[in-house]
Amino acid sequence: MVRLLRYFPTALILGLGLVLTLAATAWVERWERLSRQSEFQKQTNNLTTALQRTTNRYTELLLSISDLYDAANNEVDDAAFRRFVNRAVTTYPGIQALEWAPQVTQPERANYEQQLSQLTDGDRTFITERDEQTGQLIPAEQRDRYVPVTFLEPIPSNEPALGYDLASDETRRIALEQARDTGAIAATGRIQLVQETNENQYGFLVFAPIYEAPTVSLADRQSKILGYVLGVFRVADVVEESLRDLDYDIDFYILDQTAQPSEQLLGVYQTASRSVSAEPQKITILETNSALCAVPADCIQTIQLGQREWQIVFVPSSMQTFLWGTVATLVIGLLLTATVLIYVARWQSELQRTRELSDLKLRLFSMASHELRTPLSIISVSAQSLAANLNELSPEKRASSLDRIQVAAQRMGKLVNDMLTLTRAEAGKLEFNPEIIALEPFCQQLYEQIHLKAGQTLLRAGNATHSQIFADKSLLSSILLNLLSNAAKYSPEHSSIRLMIHQEKTAVCFQVVDQGIGILPEERSAILDAFYRGENVGAVSGTGLGLAVVKTCVDIHQGTLAIASNADGGTTVTVWLPQVE
Structure with missing residues (x-):
């Protein structure tokens, strides 16, 4: 329960933070998605309006030319036609050409071709059509009626169209007949323009019928048709002119819904190149399932042109759909x-x-008051005995009292040193002052501080007992003194304690081997904690600081500590200290 309460604030903050984050994310996602959808719809409406406005301008222009013919009683020559339309073709770059194409019957063909030759200074001497096999222009076959291009502006780049029979191509003929029969402007489906040099570009024509006299019926319109005023357009030019003042990152397809499915594609506008193309390899599957379109229909707009319906399918870019x-x-x-x-x-x-430091201080003070009381009592009693009976005590008893005082003082000194070592290490102020240490005299001084039980022996062996090492003398003294003292304290009388010292290339190994009570397996993970004592220590006194001090001093040296113990008896403690050359 205590552990659960400890992690409760963290879990509460994590849960609350995630809930608030997800709620804010959901709200922002909805707001951003709706904003993007609204902005996308606004942009597509602007694009559609721009295209519709441009096509409307072209149809109005054709109607104004038809008004010219009406005002002039259909008596308009080449020069007048070119003067009238010159400003329009100069102003609107989307117009490929403006033309006049009269209807010519078979009996009138020879006379017309003579006039065409005079009009073109002999450059065009017959009505032409496109050869289906070679694609070249050839003299038109005989038929009842022809609709040849006669007046043309501008002439440069459009010369191949002069004399071309518009009725020789089925797509053009369908639009011609529709314009004639309805008396209204009619547009063709996609075509390859006669003057087009790029095979991957489509064009279209828009016809305005011109009659000899006013008509009231279909029969009147079919019998009184004089010819057609027409505009020639490239899809790419129309789209690019419409979008020249707009800068949106939206690709779109232009489809002629009036045409057969295989003939519907007019072009693909790509924002990367800012151009329209109809190359098959650039045409991808129409994708309208975008986050910017609540329903697929939101990505589709339509415009009307010459009794045909064009569909604009918008494809948002990935940058638009990503919700940053x-x-x-x-x-x-x-x-x-x-x-x-x-x-x-x-x-x-x-x-x-x-809290741990507070607990440590409490345990430290409690332990200090308990552990220091015993040696202080020994010192006090022994000193009082010497003072009261100095002349009566034999030299042996006086020496025994002094020895007890010395042992108690050493015990107090070791306890104080251990407490200072742990306290300074805990505060990060334990100093590390390495120096060259001769192990032979150093170990001899340590042995004098070890209090062995009756019959216990302390042995030293290894290949480095007479070597020198580079270490902190005070910390190394604490390491070995605690290990040897523990070995003597927890080992029985008449047992041997071994200190093994081995020197290798990169480290020095100190190994203390005893025949003591051992360490229980379940206690080995906690034996290095301060104040911890095993359950099998019995009546043996101690503070539980020894191994904690050893671990602290080894860590300061950046060494390693390993403990191997048998629960039935015997413990081996191995310390590796890095060797500095």
């Missing part, structure tokens, strides 16, 4: 949650550390 604000909100929320968690974790760690 949503991702940013999620990341910021998670970062804030993580920051608060780290702060709380540190605060809990510091609080736990403060």
Whole structure:
């Protein structure tokens, strides 16, 4: 329960942070998605309006030319036609050409071709059509009626169209007949223009019928048709002119819904190149399932042109559909949650550390008051006995009292040194002052501080007993003194204690082997904690600081400590200290 309560604030902050982050992310995602959808719809409406406005301008232009013929009683020559339309073709770059094509019957063909030759200074001497096999222009076959291009502006780059029979191609003928029969402007499906040099570009024609006299019926319109005013357009030019003042990252397809499915594609506008292409390898599957379109129909707009319906299918770019604000909100929320968690974790760690230090101080004071009381009592009693009976005590008893005082003082000194070592290490102020140490005299001085039981022997062996090492003398003394004292304290009388010292290339090994009570397996993980004592120590006195001090001093040397013990008796403690050349 205590452990659960300890982690409760962290779990609460984590849960609350995640809930708030997810809620904020969901709200921002909805707001951003709706904003993107609204902006996308606004942009597609603007694009559609721009295209519709451009095509309307072209149809109005054709109607104004038909008004010219009406005002001039259909008596318009080549020069007048070119003067009238010159400004329009100069102003609107989307217009490939403006033309006049009269209807010519078979009996009138010879006379017309003579006039065409005079009009073109002999450059065109007959009505032409396109050869289906070679694609070249050839003299038109005989038929009842022809609709040859006669007036043309501008002439440069459009010369091949002069004399071309518009009725020789089925797609053009269908639009011609539709314009004639309805008396309204009619557009063709996609075609390859006669003057087009790029095979991957489609064009279209828009016809306005011109009649000899006013008509009231279909029969009147079919019998009184004089010819057609027409505009020639490339799909790419029309689209690029419409979008020249707009800068949106939206690709779109233009489809002629009036045509057969295989003939519907007019072009693909790609924002990367800012151009329209109809190359098959650049045409991808129509994708309308975008986050910016609540339903697929939201990605589709239509425009009307010459009794045909064009469909604009918009494809948002990946940059438009990616919700940057949503991702940013999620990341910021998670970062804030993580920051608060780290702060709380540190605060809990510091609080736990403060509690542990407080507990350590309490145990330290409690232990010190208990452990120091015994040697102080020994010193006090022995000193009082010497003072009261100095002249009556034999030299042996006086020496025994002095020896007890010395042992008690050493015990107090060791206890104080151990407490100071742990306290300074805990505060990060334990100094490390390495020096060259001759092991032979150093170990001899240590042996004098070890109080052995009756019959116990202390042996020293190894290849480095007479060597020199580079270490902190005070810390090394604490390591070996605690290990040897523990070995003597917990080993029986008449047992041997061995100190093995081995020197290798990169480290020095100190190994203390005893025949003591051993360490229980379940206690080995806690035996290095301060104040911890095993359950099998019995009545043997101690503070539980020895191995904790050893571990601290070994860590200061950046060494390693290993303990191997048999529960039935005997413990081996191995210390490796790095050797400095």
